[in-house]
Amino acid sequence: MILRFFRMGLCLPLALLLVANVSAVQKKDSLGRAFSHWIQVFKAGRLNPEERGFYPKKSLLPPALMRGFRNVRMTRSEEARELFGLLGSRGRIEDGQRLIRVIQVSLKLRKKARAWGRRFRLAASKALRGMGANPGIQAAVADRVERGLRFRADKKVPGGKVWTHKEARLAGELLPILGSFRNPVHRKILERCLKVQNLDLRIGAAEGLAALGSGKSITRVAGILSELEDPVDFSRVARGILRLIQGKRPPAVEKDLRRALTLVLDRLDSLKDWRSRISLIPILKAIRSQASVPFLIKLLNASKRASGKEFSGTLKYRIHDALVDLTGFFAPVNQVEKWVAWWEANKEKFHLAPVRDLNKSKGWTSGKGFFGIPITGSRVVFILDISGSMAWPLPGGTIARGKDGKYSGGGETRMDRAKSELRRAIKGLPVDSKFNVIFISGETRKWRKNLVSATKKNKKSFLSYLVKIRPNGGTALYDGMKEGLHVKELRKRGDRYASSVDEIFLLSDGMPSVGEILDPREILFRIRDWNLGANVRINTIFVGDSRTARRMMPPGGSRMGPDTFMGRMAKENDGVFKKIGR
Numbered sequence: 001m002i003l004r005f006f007r008m009g010l011c012l013p014l015a016l017l018l019v020a021n022v023s024a025v026q027k028k029d030s031l032g033r034a035f036s037h038w039i040q041v042f043k044a045g046r047l048n049p050e051e052r053g054f055y056p057k058k059s060l061l062p063p064a065l066m067r068g069f070r071n072v073r074m075t076r077s078e079e080a081r082e083l084f085g086l087l088g089s090r091g092r093i094e095d096g097q098r099l100i101r102v103i104q105v106s107l108k109l110r111k112k113a114r115a116w117g118r119r120f121r122l123a124a125s126k127a128l129r130g131m132g133a134n135p136g137i138q139a140a141v142a143d144r145v146e147r148g149l150r151f152r153a154d155k156k157v158p159g160g161k162v163w164t165h166k167e168a169r170l171a172g173e174l175l176p177i178l179g180s181f182r183n184p185v186h187r188k189i190l191e192r193c194l195k196v197q198n199l200d201l202r203i204g205a206a207e208g209l210a211a212l213g214s215g216k217s218i219t220r221v222a223g224i225l226s227e228l229e230d231p232v233d234f235s236r237v238a239r240g241i242l243r244l245i246q247g248k249r250p251p252a253v254e255k256d257l258r259r260a261l262t263l264v265l266d267r268l269d270s271l272k273d274w275r276s277r278i279s280l281i282p283i284l285k286a287i288r289s290q291a292s293v294p295f296l297i298k299l300l301n302a303s304k305r306a307s308g309k310e311f312s313g314t315l316k317y318r319i320h321d322a323l324v325d326l327t328g329f330f331a332p333v334n335q336v337e338k339w340v341a342w343w344e345a346n347k348e349k350f351h352l353a354p355v356r357d358l359n360k361s362k363g364w365t366s367g368k369g370f371f372g373i374p375i376t377g378s379r380v381v382f383i384l385d386i387s388g389s390m391a392w393p394l395p396g397g398t399i400a401r402g403k404d405g406k407y408s409g410g411g412e413t414r415m416d417r418a419k420s421e422l423r424r425a426i427k428g429l430p431v432d433s434k435f436n437v438i439f440i441s442g443e444t445r446k447w448r449k450n451l452v453s454a455t456k457k458n459k460k461s462f463l464s465y466l467v468k469i470r471p472n473g474g475t476a477l478y479d480g481m482k483e484g485l486h487v488k489e490l491r492k493r494g495d496r497y498a499s500s501v502d503e504i505f506l507l508s509d510g511m512p513s514v515g516e517i518l519d520p521r522e523i524l525f526r527i528r529d530w531n532l533g534a535n536v537r538i539n540t541i542f543v544g545d546s547r548t549a550r551r552m553m554p555p556g557g558s559r560m561g562p563d564t565f566m567g568r569m570a571k572e573n574d575g576v577f578k579k580i581g582r
Contacts (some may be wrong), residue, residue: 096140377503
């Protein structure tokens, strides 16, 4: 008994000392404590990314961490980006583990919280990528991926092993991040994950190898194509293959490139969905081979009698562009017999055309164009900004005013130019195409509920309707894009496209000022994310004065200008950007 009390007498002070030291460490690590508080609220599913709060009173973070932002009305999404950035820049192994924890928790959220959680998951992933040069961050990611790998013996499969992963969903998110570190040491882990049975994890491994630049892995990555069905997965793997073609760590050899091309052609031949097909066509331009020419001509020929689900105008444009690029020969896309006759006459002596910049003006279009941008789609939506500022003078022009200083009706406004260009575009649409127009101001207004055929009757009806349109209100830009794309926020896999739209033209003179989302970075992310598998070509036209628009932007938040915003939207979605003004 005495001995027991003696031991307790020695141990108690020691225990108190250890607790005091731990408390001191925790007290010093204010960033760690801030994250612990944040992750608890996040796990409960109560973090709405769009919620705003004045600082420091309503912040989830201590004011000491947010000194530069105390007087700014930030969203929870912006707040999280600041927190993740601080963790990433400090770069301890435990900080990397904290960011991985965000990804892990987001994958377990349910219902509406799942859509919110995805926003925070992507922010955490971006922070991990941004600090990839830090050994602590790299170690945290690599250890979490490698820790879950398992294999069991199976004599029926090549190599005698079947690979699995204990946390397949989490590893699938971490593998592209691991590849982004561009550390050759991680190549073995990534290639091992290509053998795992879980398809999502293998797609993540393919993206990781692409980010690493391991061209030698191109055949294995292309082998995944035979198992894919969802257009998003096709887009992810196709982008990976394109990066692997240029990979130098190590580079792909000619034999691997030929084998990868064969796998791509085989999958293209079996596909019946234009959204999936369009992702693979650029690979035929990148791996230049004579075998692609007759195959592409055959696809063009098949498009004449195929359904709208199998072929779209933008897919035909991609096929035609690839043919012209590979052959150096030009014939209109709707005159397939010329392509067939040319190939029969030249296939024996054919040589691939040298890589060069082609004259894009020769390319086929389905319409005469909108502000000089070719209309390549066969199911087109025009989104027209009709906010109050569209009544202002066209940049570089003047507006006639009376003695009282009021507008007297002379000169050309932004709306005048937009209407005249839209009339010309609608009149030039061929009968076999479909179209619709959405007007955005303080709210969205669709001319027709669905796409309609470009018949003379429908064109005349729209032109009569256009005369009555007057500029008024704000700019609900995201709402208009969401309506045009038929975006489904909470969607099932393989069921995310409620519309057959293949091309969009957006015209605006400023930034979003009203509506569901105002942050331009968030709008770009949502559209890019949805369009990953939809493959809708998005063209943008800016008709305002960027200097005036910047001066009118509210304080705080993103300082991205309207011309930069619309230019990025077009670039990220395979479209063309045109600026009419300063």
